[in-house]
Amino acid sequence: MAPVFAASVVRWQRAHGRSKLPWQNTRDPYRVWLSEVMLQQTQVSTVLGYFDRFLARFPTVGELAAAGEDEVFGLWSGLGYYSRARNMHRCAQEVMTRFGGTFPRQSEDLESLPGIGRSTAAAIAAFCFGERVAILDGNVKRVLTRVLGFDADLSVGASERALWNEATELLPPASERGAIESYTQGLMDLGATVCLSRKPNCLLCPVNELCVARRQGTPEAYPVKTRKVKRTSQSLWLLQANDETGRSWLEKRPARGVWAGLYCLPVFDSHAALLEALPVGLRATARDGASFVHVLTHKDLHLHPVRVEGDARAAMPGGGQWFAPPDWEGLGLPAPVRKLLGSGEH
Numbered sequence: 001m002a003p004v005f006a007a008s009v010v011r012w013q014r015a016h017g018r019s020k021l022p023w024q025n026t027r028d029p030y031r032v033w034l035s036e037v038m039l040q041q042t043q044v045s046t047v048l049g050y051f052d053r054f055l056a057r058f059p060t061v062g063e064l065a066a067a068g069e070d071e072v073f074g075l076w077s078g079l080g081y082y083s084r085a086r087n088m089h090r091c092a093q094e095v096m097t098r099f100g101g102t103f104p105r106q107s108e109d110l111e112s113l114p115g116i117g118r119s120t121a122a123a124i125a126a127f128c129f130g131e132r133v134a135i136l137d138g139n140v141k142r143v144l145t146r147v148l149g150f151d152a153d154l155s156v157g158a159s160e161r162a163l164w165n166e167a168t169e170l171l172p173p174a175s176e177r178g179a180i181e182s183y184t185q186g187l188m189d190l191g192a193t194v195c196l197s198r199k200p201n202c203l204l205c206p207v208n209e210l211c212v213a214r215r216q217g218t219p220e221a222y223p224v225k226t227r228k229v230k231r232t233s234q235s236l237w238l239l240q241a242n243d244e245t246g247r248s249w250l251e252k253r254p255a256r257g258v259w260a261g262l263y264c265l266p267v268f269d270s271h272a273a274l275l276e277a278l279p280v281g282l283r284a285t286a287r288d289g290a291s292f293v294h295v296l297t298h299k300d301l302h303l304h305p306v307r308v309e310g311d312a313r314a315a316m317p318g319g320g321q322w323f324a325p326p327d328w329e330g331l332g333l334p335a336p337v338r339k340l341l342g343s344g345e346h
Contacts, residue, residue, distance in 0.1 A: 005147065005210055006172035010179050012206035013186030018193070022051060024185070029103035029128040030061045036120045037088050040137075041081060041297075044192070050079050062101055065092035073262060073332020080335065081297075082262060087115025105129045118164075126184040132174050134167035135184055136160075139191025144170070145223040146195060149212025155227030195219075234258075235302040237274045239266040240289065240340060241282075241310040243322055248341055249310060250331070251320030258301070263331040265305070265340070266318045274306055277317035285309045294336045305340055 019025065021044065023035035034054060038047045053075055058064035064072070069089055076085035091114045095103055103124070104110055110121035118136070125131035136144075144150065144167055152159035172179035194201045200219050202208050213219040236258075241249040250263045258267075268274040275283055289305035312322060323331065328341055 001210060002170050003173070005170055005207055006179070006183055008206045008210070009186040009190070010172060010176075010182045013182045013189055016206075017182075017186055017189040022048070027128045029124050031055070032124050032127050033091075033103065033116070033120075034088075036123050037084050037115060038079065040084060040120075042079060046079070050076070061092045061095050061103070064089065065096045069261065070263075070332060071330065074330040077262075077332050077338060078335055082260070082332070084115060085332075086261060090114040091116060103128070105131070107131055107133045123184060126180050130178075130180055132171055132180050134164065134171055135187065136164055136167050137188070137191075139195075140167070140187045141223050142197060143187055143191045143195045146200075146213035146219050147207055147211045149216065149222075151222070151224050153227075154223050154225045229298045231298055231300065233300040233302060235269075235304065237268045237271050237304045237306055238264075238337070238340070239268065239274055239278075239308065239317065240305045241266075241308040241316060243310045243312040245312065245324070247312070247322040247324045248328075249316045249320050250323050250333075251318040258296075259334045259337075261332070262334055262337075263323075264334055264337050266316075266320065271304065271306070278308065279311075279314045279316070282308055282310060282314060289340075292336070301336075303336055 021035075023031050026032065035047065035051060038050055038054075054064075057071075057075060058067060067089070069086070072085055072089045073082065076082065079085075094113055095101060099109075105125065106129075107118075107121040107125035110116050110124055111118055116124075119140075120137075122131075122133040122135045123137075125133055126135070141154065141163065144163065145154075148166055150163055150166065152162060154160050154163065172183050190205065190207075194205050198220060202211070202214050202219065205211065205214075208214050211219070213222050239249070243249075249266065251266055253259045253262050253264050253267075255261055266274075266277070268277065271288075275286060278286065285308050287307045289307055291302065291304045294301040294303055310316060325341075328338070333341070
C-alpha cells in the first residue's frame with residue numbers, strides 16, 4: 001500500500017494542492033518555521049496578515065532574536081496561544097547562539113529548539129532540506145488514521161508512537177527527487193481541504209480507494225482519542241481605569257498564569273478585592289461594565305470589567321503605568337482586553 005499511497009498523494013498535491021501561500025515555494029527555514037509556529041491551532045486565513053507583518057518587521061531570524069519581548073508580543077497580539085510567541089522568540093535567540101544564526105538541517109537538531117516539536121521539526125527539515133521524515137500534526141493524524149483504519153486510542157502514548165511508525169512506513173522512497181516535499185504538503189492539504197473532521201469530501205480524495213474508514217462508512221469515527229481534558233472556569237474582575245486624558249492604566253502580567261507576560265488591565269479575584277485596591281477617592285467612581293465569557297483552550301474566563309475615572313496623579317494599584325491609545329497597538333494585549341480598550345465593550 002505504501003508506494004501507491006505516497007505516489008497518489010504526490011500526484012494530487014502537484015495538480016490540486018495549495019501552492020500560492022506566502023510560505024510555500026521557498027527553502028528558507030526561517031519563513032517555513034515562522035509559518036509552522038503560527039499555523040499551530042490557527043487557520044490559514046488568520047495567519048496570513050500576521051505572517052506578512054512579522055516578516056516586514058523581522059525579515060531575518062537575527063532581527064527577531066534581537067527584538068524585545070514586548071515588541072514580539074505586540075505583533076503577535078490577537079493571534080492567541082502566547083506561549084508560541086514566547087517560545088518563538090527564545091528559539092530565534094538559540095538559533096543565533098547555538099547554531100550561529102543558521103537553522104540546523106536535521107529534524108533531530110531542530111526538535112531541540114524551544115517550541116519546535118517532532119512534527120514541526122520534520123516539516124521544516126522536509127520542506128527546506130529534503131529530509132525523508134514523517135510529520136504528524138492534527139490534520140495528518142486524521143488523514144492517516146482514516147486511511148489505515150488505525151483505531152488505537154491516541155490519548156495513549158504507545159498508540160501515538162505506533163502511528164508515528166506507520167507514518168514513517170508510508171513515506172515516498174528516497175530515490176524520488178522532490179517527492180518528500182510534495183508528499184508532506186499533500187498530507188497537510190488533504191487534512192485542511194478534503195479530509196475534514198466533519199463531512200469529509202471522500203469523493204474528491206485521491207486515496208479514497210485505499211481508505212479503510214471510507215470502506216467502513218465511518219470516517220468521522222477517526223482518529224480515536226478518548227481522554228478529554230477537563231474544562232475549568234474562572235471569574236476575574238478587570239480594572240478599566242482611564243484618566244482625564246483618555247489614557248488607560250495597564251500592568252504587565254507575571255511570567256506564569258493567565259496571559260503570562262502580556263500587558264493587561266489589573267486583574268482581581270473578586271469585586272471586593274478590586275475596590276479595596278483602589279485609592280479611597282476613586283471608589284465612588286467605579287461602575288460595573290457588562291460581564292462576558294472569554295473561551296481559552298481548556299478554560300472559560302468569566303470576565304467582569306469595572307470602569308473607573310482615574311486621576312493621573314493617583315496611586316493606582318499594582319506596578320503599572322498609564323498608556324495612551326496610540327501606545328496600545330505596540331503592546332502585547334490579551335484579545336478581550338484589546339477589545340475593551342478599543343470599544344469600551346467586550
